[in-house]
Amino acid sequence: MSTFDELDLDPRVRQTLTEIGYETPSPIQEKTIPLLLEGRDVLGLAQTGTGKTAAFALPILSRLDLDATGPQALVLAPTRELAIQVSEAFQRYAAHIPGFHVLPIYGGTSYGPQLAGLRRGAHVIVGTPGRLIDHLEKGSLDLTGLKNLVLDEADEMLRMGFIEDVEKILQSVPASRQVALFSATMPGAIRKISQNYLNEPVEISVKTKTSTATNINQRHVPVRAASKLDALTRILEVESFDAMIVFVRTKQLTEELAEKLQARGFSAAAINGDIAQAQRERTIGHLRDGKIDILVATDVAARGLDVERISHVLNYDIPHDTESYVHRVGRTGRAGRSGEAILFVSPRERHMLRSIERATRQQIPQMELPTIDAVNDRRLAKFAQSITDTLAKGGLEVFQDLVAEYERTHDVPAAEIAAALAAMAQGDRPLLLDPEPVEPPARRDGPSFHPGNSDTETYRVEVGRRNRVTPRALVGALANEGGLPSKHIGHIDIRNEHTLIELPADLPEELLSKLRNTQVAGRGLRISRADGEFINRRPRRPGRDGARDRDRDKPRPHRKGQRSPQSRATGGKRREDYSHS
Numbered sequence: 001m002s003t004f005d006e007l008d009l010d011p012r013v014r015q016t017l018t019e020i021g022y023e024t025p026s027p028i029q030e031k032t033i034p035l036l037l038e039g040r041d042v043l044g045l046a047q048t049g050t051g052k053t054a055a056f057a058l059p060i061l062s063r064l065d066l067d068a069t070g071p072q073a074l075v076l077a078p079t080r081e082l083a084i085q086v087s088e089a090f091q092r093y094a095a096h097i098p099g100f101h102v103l104p105i106y107g108g109t110s111y112g113p114q115l116a117g118l119r120r121g122a123h124v125i126v127g128t129p130g131r132l133i134d135h136l137e138k139g140s141l142d143l144t145g146l147k148n149l150v151l152d153e154a155d156e157m158l159r160m161g162f163i164e165d166v167e168k169i170l171q172s173v174p175a176s177r178q179v180a181l182f183s184a185t186m187p188g189a190i191r192k193i194s195q196n197y198l199n200e201p202v203e204i205s206v207k208t209k210t211s212t213a214t215n216i217n218q219r220h221v222p223v224r225a226a227s228k229l230d231a232l233t234r235i236l237e238v239e240s241f242d243a244m245i246v247f248v249r250t251k252q253l254t255e256e257l258a259e260k261l262q263a264r265g266f267s268a269a270a271i272n273g274d275i276a277q278a279q280r281e282r283t284i285g286h287l288r289d290g291k292i293d294i295l296v297a298t299d300v301a302a303r304g305l306d307v308e309r310i311s312h313v314l315n316y317d318i319p320h321d322t323e324s325y326v327h328r329v330g331r332t333g334r335a336g337r338s339g340e341a342i343l344f345v346s347p348r349e350r351h352m353l354r355s356i357e358r359a360t361r362q363q364i365p366q367m368e369l370p371t372i373d374a375v376n377d378r379r380l381a382k383f384a385q386s387i388t389d390t391l392a393k394g395g396l397e398v399f400q401d402l403v404a405e406y407e408r409t410h411d412v413p414a415a416e417i418a419a420a421l422a423a424m425a426q427g428d429r430p431l432l433l434d435p436e437p438v439e440p441p442a443r444r445d446g447p448s449f450h451p452g453n454s455d456t457e458t459y460r461v462e463v464g465r466r467n468r469v470t471p472r473a474l475v476g477a478l479a480n481e482g483g484l485p486s487k488h489i490g491h492i493d494i495r496n497e498h499t500l501i502e503l504p505a506d507l508p509e510e511l512l513s514k515l516r517n518t519q520v521a522g523r524g525l526r527i528s529r530a531d532g533e534f535i536n537r538r539p540r541r542p543g544r545d546g547a548r549d550r551d552r553d554k555p556r557p558h559r560k561g562q563r564s565p566q567s568r569a570t571g572g573k574r575r576e577d578y579s580h581s
Contacts, residue, residue, distance in 0.1 A: 002024070002030055003025075007058075009033070020249070020251075026050060027050070028051055028206045031204045036180060041179045044205075045186055050321050053085070056150045060072075064100070070144065070145040071141075071142075071145070073148040073149070074132075074149050076151050076169065078129075079106075081351050082153065082351065085348075087103070087126045101120070101124075105125060105127035105141075114140075118135070118140050125141070129166055148180070149178070151181040154190050154193070181194055181201070215333045216340070218343070218365075219364065220342070221344050233264055236294070238375055238378050239312070241293075244311070244312040247297060247302065247315050251274055253316075253317075254297060255272075261296070266293065267293045268296060269286065272298045275301070287309075299327070307331075310339070312342065314342045318345060318352050322359035325343075325356050343364060379431060456502045456504060460501075463499060464497045466496055468521055469499065474499065489502070490503065
């Protein structure tokens with residue numbers, strides 16, 4: 001296997017990869033990058049999570065002309081989430097390319113910031129097909145100078161009904177552009193696109209190791225980025241473990257996190273690609289001998305690590321590809337022993353969790369974070385045990401005499417003296433955590449709900465466009481009747497006869513029962529779980545099955561003197577976003 005230094009990438013890109021901790025390319029990267037640097041079209045058959053974002057982003061960045069005006073590269077993605085993820089990857093890889101601009105464009109949000117970004121200029125555009133078509137038709141997106149076009153997760157775009165839009169975009173770009181098409185499967189429609197729009201493409205197929213050992217218990221924890229350290233601390237205090245590897249993405253974070261854990265009383269150390277080999281071996285030796293219990297590491301630094309006492313692997317940062325996840329998890333459960341693997345997942349990373357589950361063909365159940373009460377109970381038990389251990393060692397006569405003398409001369413009970421000595425031993429670190437803040441009582445009658453970090457689920461309500469329902473009315477009903485904070489109400493997909501809404505997955509039955517009787521637009525919501533239906537990120541147009549409408553602001557054509565369907569559905573206001581937020 002080659003290294004990134006052996007590939008003909010821009011030195012500034014290689015510098016960023018070194019800082020991130022990337023050393024060796026994944027199979028899809030190793031095969032794809034040289035071809036794209038040569039200007040060849042590529043047809044890649046690869047699963048989500050194989051590292052294909054870097055496979056097309058790195059060569060695009062290496063061939064950019066920063067002085068040119070207008071977009072030079074366009075990446076088509078099926079979903080808003082993937083468009084954001086790819087944009088962030090470009091920004092990360094271009095950390096040392098001054099003046100580089102990438103712009104994500106997707107539906108479900110206002111046109112204003114996107115139009116402003118297009119006016120300022122962007123070297124790379126990452127977008128969903130429907131909104132890109134809108135900008136092309138408005139004349140706000142000029143692709144005449146385009147050099148690179150990437151179709152990411154093409155089969156997913158086919159499944160979501162975007163292929164006509166994709167073909168329209170392919171017909172709108174210069175004939176001289178280079179095309180890279182990536183797809184997990186190769187149905188006939190995708191094969192046809194490659195035959196019609198790619199120029200003698202090189203076909204690449206990559207199979208990844210996607211199985212994890214059956215003796216490893218895997219769990220995930222929904223947690224926001226700002227709460228990761230608190231979540232990790234709770235797990236370390238309550239979970240029984242022998243030794244643990246905590247995986248992070250960057251070299252810098254290995255040092256920072258290890259220092260924060262040491263400050264909290266844990267025996268932790270860091271290893272990364274910048275640490276000399278002698279120090280790395282010494283640190284691993286300390287882990288093996290029990291002198292340290294927690295190793296904070298990057299993927300590269302932990303490669304080949306085999307220490308039997310590692311009982312837990314914790315993914316503090318979710319890996320960018322499923323193969324890395326499999327390698328990380330494989331650091332525990334060695335020599336036939338059982339192991340534990342815990343994965344932190346932020347709200348914006350849920351799609352990567354689903355990719356890992358699909359690739360490994362197993363569900364990763366959710367783990368509940370230890371409560372503050374559980375942490376405090378464990379701290380008290382450890383404190384009591386330390387007293388027992390110290391008493392068992394003996395040799396306390398001098399201290400007993402000191403306490404007896406202090407009790408006699410100061411007239412202070414021995415229990416108070418012992419408490420003072422315990423406080424001295426504890427130092428500045430509080431022995432117990434403060435209680436969880438109490439939620440204020442709801443200001444309305446009936447059940448209220450305060451979701452935690454649960455996943456979302458699609459719910460169906462039996463009112464739709466035919467009833468002239470609006471997103472605002474639905475949000476009001478859910479918030480006012482159910483006591484559900486509006487920030488926990490996700491995308492709203494209004495269809496002809498019914499509506500799909502993203503809500504927390506753990507809505508209690510008591511609340512659902514109350515909402516079923518709530519009236520909106522003169523009809524009961526009759527809310528239920530959608531059972532297989534999924535949110536379409538672009539609103540659908542009433543009519544025959546499968547007909548759809550791009551997420552655009554402008555009204556549909558209508559007869560003079562008649563309000564448009566959008567105007568009727570939104571009370572005369574333009575519908576820019578089916579997500580209320």
